[in-house]
Amino acid sequence: MRILISTDTYPPDLSGSSFFTYRLATGLAELGHDVHVVCASDSGPRKDVPEDGVRMHRLRSVPLVIHPTVRFVPPVGVPRALRGLVAELMPDVLHTQDHFTIGRAAMAAARRHGIPVVATNHFMPDNLLPYLPGWLHRPVKSVAWHDFRRIYARADHLTTPTQAAADLLARYGFGRYVEPVSCGVDFGRFHPSERPKVVARKEFHLPDVPTIAFVGRLDAEKRLDEVIRALPGVPAQFVLAGRGVRRFELERLAHRTGVADRVFFLGYVPDAQLPLVYAAADVFVMPGIAELQSIATLEAMASGLPVVAADAVALPHLVRPGENGFLFTSGDVDGLAAALNRVLSSEHERARMAEASHAMARSHDATRTVTRFEEIYRGVLSGLKR
Incomplete structure (x- = not known):
C-alpha cells in the first residue's frame, strides 16, 4: 500500500x-x-x-x-x-x-x-x-x-x-x-539489561546509589516538581532524561528543597542510549496527569522496572498496585514518597515487580x-x- x-x-x-x-x-x-x-x-x-x-x-x-x-x-x-x-x-x-x-x-x-x-x-x-x-x-x-x-x-x-x-x-x-x-513498545530495544546497574550509571557519570528515573518532556503537565518535593523523604537520587521548558524551574526547586546534589538532569538522551537510562534505574516514576498511554512508562516496564505513577487517565491501566508498582494521587507528595520508599525498601519486592512489569508490557x-x-x-x- x-x-x-x-x-x-x-x-x-x-x-x-x-x-x-x-x-x-x-x-x-x-x-x-x-x-x-x-x-x-x-x-x-x-x-x-x-x-x-x-x-x-x-x-x-x-x-x-x-x-x-x-x-x-x-x-x-x-x-x-x-x-x-x-x-x-x-x-x-x-x-x-x-x-x-x-x-x-x-x-x-x-x-x-x-x-x-x-x-x-x-x-x-x-x-x-x-x-x-x-x-x-x-x-x-x-x-x-x-x-x-x-x-x-x-x-x-x-x-x-x-x-x-x-x-x-x-x-x-x-x-x-x-x-x-x-x-x-520495541522489545528488540527495551528489555531487562544484563549489565550491572553500576555500569549503566557510570555511562551517565551517576553515583552508584538507589535511582529513580523519569524519561520525557520536562513540562508542566508532567508534574515533576512533585517528585523533587518528595525527595527529602526518599533515600535515592532522581535522574531526568529529556528537555523542556520547566528545566530551570525544576533546578531552582531542587536547590530550594535541599536535594540538588541528588537530582541529575541528563538533557536530551539519544535514542540509542535510552535503554541505558532504564538500566541505571531501580524504579521509574510517571507523575504526569495527561497521559493517554505513556510510551516511556511502557519502555520502563519492558526494561523490567517497577513503576510509581499518578492515578490519572490511562496510567492505572499500566500499573497494578502491589503487583508491578504503585499509584498515588496527583498532588499528594507524601503519598508519592511513601510509594517510592515501598519499592526501594525491598530488593526482593523490586525483583518481583520488575518481572510483573515486563510480563504486562508483553501485550504491547x-x-x-x-x-x-x-x-x-x-x-x-x-x-x-x-
Missing part, C-alpha cells in the same frame, strides 16, 4: 506521539509499504527527503511561542500544500495523528479524492492548559473538544492508544466508536501495533469498519 501519514509532531520533536508515529512509519516501511510522512520541518525551510526508509515531506515551520522546543507549521498555505501533495501521491490511505494544522488539511485533501482516512488521537486539552492563564482554561477546553469532535467525526476509522483514552473521548461528547490500539509489543494498523488500512480500503 501507499500510505500517507500526517502529523504535527515528528522526531526530533520529543513527545510520545512523535515517537509512535516514527515507529509506525518505519515499521510499515520495513514491511514493504510505500510510506510518506508530512510534518513540520525540523530546521525551518520546506524539504522533501528520505529518512529511514520513509519519504518525508517537511513543511515550513517556526518555533511554537508557548512551547519553543516544538516547531509549528503556520496555517497559511498548508491546505494548498496538502492538496498538491495528496494529488501527487494519491495514497491508498491517509493516517492522521492529529486534527491540527497539518492533520485537518490532509483530511480535507484526502476527502476530495475519496481516499479513506484513519485517524488516531493522542491529544487532550490538559496538555495545553498549563501554558495558558487560568481564566482561559474552561473556554479553551470547551473549544478544543468541540473542534476535535467536528474534525475527527469525518474519519472512516478512529483509534486512540488505550480504552481509557477512548472512554475520555466518549465522556466529552464524541459519539463514534474509537478503537484502542496501543502505541506499542510494537509488532502487533503495526500489524493491526495494516489490518485497519485494508479494512477501510475494502469498505469495512472494523
Whole structure:
C-alpha cells in the first residue's frame, strides 16, 4: 500500500506521539509499504527527503511561542500544500495523528479524492492548559473538544492508544466508536539489561546509589516538581532524561528543597542510549496527569522496572498496585514518597515487580501495533469498519 501519514509532531520533536508515529512509519516501511510522512520541518525551510526508509515531506515551520522546543507549521498555505501533495501521491490511505494544522488539511485533501482516512488521537486539552492563564482554561477546553469532535467525526476509522483514552473521548461528547490500539513498545530495544546497574550509571557519570528515573518532556503537565518535593523523604537520587521548558524551574526547586546534589538532569538522551537510562534505574516514576498511554512508562516496564505513577487517565491501566508498582494521587507528595520508599525498601519486592512489569508490557509489543494498523488500512480500503 501507499500510505500517507500526517502529523504535527515528528522526531526530533520529543513527545510520545512523535515517537509512535516514527515507529509506525518505519515499521510499515520495513514491511514493504510505500510510506510518506508530512510534518513540520525540523530546521525551518520546506524539504522533501528520505529518512529511514520513509519519504518525508517537511513543511515550513517556526518555533511554537508557548512551547519553543516544538516547531509549528503556520496555517497559511498548508491546505494548498496538502492538496498538491495528496494529488501527487494519491495514497491508498491517509493516517492522521492529529486534527491540527497539518492533520485537518490532509483530511480535507484526502476527502476530495475519496481516499479513506484513519485517524488516531493522542491529544487532550490538559496538555495545553498549563501554558495558558487560568481564566482561559474552561473556554479553551470547551473549544478544543468541540473542534476535535467536528474534525475527527469525518474519519472512516478512529483509534486512540488505550480504552481509557477512548472512554475520555466518549465522556466529552464524541459519539463514534474509537478503537484502542496501543502505541506499542520495541522489545528488540527495551528489555531487562544484563549489565550491572553500576555500569549503566557510570555511562551517565551517576553515583552508584538507589535511582529513580523519569524519561520525557520536562513540562508542566508532567508534574515533576512533585517528585523533587518528595525527595527529602526518599533515600535515592532522581535522574531526568529529556528537555523542556520547566528545566530551570525544576533546578531552582531542587536547590530550594535541599536535594540538588541528588537530582541529575541528563538533557536530551539519544535514542540509542535510552535503554541505558532504564538500566541505571531501580524504579521509574510517571507523575504526569495527561497521559493517554505513556510510551516511556511502557519502555520502563519492558526494561523490567517497577513503576510509581499518578492515578490519572490511562496510567492505572499500566500499573497494578502491589503487583508491578504503585499509584498515588496527583498532588499528594507524601503519598508519592511513601510509594517510592515501598519499592526501594525491598530488593526482593523490586525483583518481583520488575518481572510483573515486563510480563504486562508483553501485550504491547510494537509488532502487533503495526500489524493491526495494516489490518485497519485494508479494512477501510475494502469498505469495512472494523
